[in-house]
Amino acid sequence: MILAAGRGERMRPLTDTTPKPLLLAGGKPLIVWHIEALVRAGLRDIVINHAHLGDMLETALGDGARYGARIRYSAEGEALETAGGIAQALTLLGEQPFLVVNGDIHCRYDYTTLATLATNDLAHLVLVDNPPHHPQGDFALAGERVLDEGASRLTFSGIGVYRPALFATVTPGEKAKLAPLLTAAMRAGRVSGEHYDGLWMDIGTPQRLTELDHYLAKR
Numbered sequence: 001m002i003l004a005a006g007r008g009e010r011m012r013p014l015t016d017t018t019p020k021p022l023l024l025a026g027g028k029p030l031i032v033w034h035i036e037a038l039v040r041a042g043l044r045d046i047v048i049n050h051a052h053l054g055d056m057l058e059t060a061l062g063d064g065a066r067y068g069a070r071i072r073y074s075a076e077g078e079a080l081e082t083a084g085g086i087a088q089a090l091t092l093l094g095e096q097p098f099l100v101v102n103g104d105i106h107c108r109y110d111y112t113t114l115a116t117l118a119t120n121d122l123a124h125l126v127l128v129d130n131p132p133h134h135p136q137g138d139f140a141l142a143g144e145r146v147l148d149e150g151a152s153r154l155t156f157s158g159i160g161v162y163r164p165a166l167f168a169t170v171t172p173g174e175k176a177k178l179a180p181l182l183t184a185a186m187r188a189g190r191v192s193g194e195h196y197d198g199l200w201m202d203i204g205t206p207q208r209l210t211e212l213d214h215y216l217a218k219r
Contacts (some may be wrong), residue, residue, distance in 0.1 A: 001089060002034050003158075004103040005051040005079040010205050012170045019053040021103040022060055023209060026216025029060065030203060031103050032067070039068045041111035043099060049074040049085045082178035086162070087170035095164060102158030106212050107200040114161055123182060124161040127154035128200045137194070139186070146193035148186045157200055181192040 008020035015023070021031035031048070038046060046069050050057045054075055064071030074089035086093075086100060099114050117124060125146050130137045130153070140150025166185060170176045185191045194205060203209050 001047040001049070001086065001093060001098060001100045001107050002031060002038075002103050003049060003082060003085060003100060004031060005049045005054075005076050007052045007079060007103065008104070011209070014206060014209075015052070017053075018099055019050065021048075021057060023203075025106065025203070025209060025212045031057075031061070033106060034103065035061070035064065035067045035069055035071075036100055037109075038099075038101075038111055041115045042068050043111060043115050046071050047074055047089050048072075048103075049076055049080075049089055049130050051076040051079040060163065071138060079175075080173070081175045083167060083176035083181055086178075087167040087174075087176065088172050090167065092162055092174070097161050097163050099161050100159075104203050105158045105201065106203055107157065107159070107196075108198050109157070109159060109196055109200070114159075117161055119161065119192055121192045122166040122185040122188075123192075125182070125191060125193040126157045126159040126196050127193055128157045128196050130155045131202060133202070139182075141193050141195055144192050144194070144195070145189070146182075146186055146191040147162050148183045154195060157196060158202075159196075167211075174189050 004021040008015035009021050022029045048071060056071055061071055072092050074092060076085060080088055129140055133153050137153030138156040140147040140153050166181055201212055203212055
């Protein structure tokens, strides 16, 4: 699943007329970089949620065939936050663990390992070094366990594998944040993780979008 329902307030005025996932970097929409990376890893069945200007997203991407993917959409009249959006899409995602990627990041993470990940945990999170705009980090990593407290904290990349059971308390159609669900699962010892130290960028502002565009132009 690619999360694409956010309004992109910090990206305005760019997102007044274009959904954030369709903003261009390196000559292609942000979300297309994700689709292509997922397909390379063998993850061809993709669910995309949307709210703001969602029709534009469906028109631009279609059924995904041009990318070698099979795309289905989970439309939200109003953005339901991360956990709410995932819970709304569970009927499309099935009963097995599934991968979720934030649509407003860019990275070179190889999803192949997550495509074959075998875990009994409720969640598996990919953590990255803290970027300058988020120096405090989110969670601690102790071996392969993710903890909600610890002196040395890393930033959640927006890439995770989840079991449907993680969202059992969320009513489809209602807004719900992901962090409280993850924290409860961590305290129960049910969250694993890994540290990724490759290229990762949170494309949350026009400046960071420009920086990514310049970076990709030099590749």
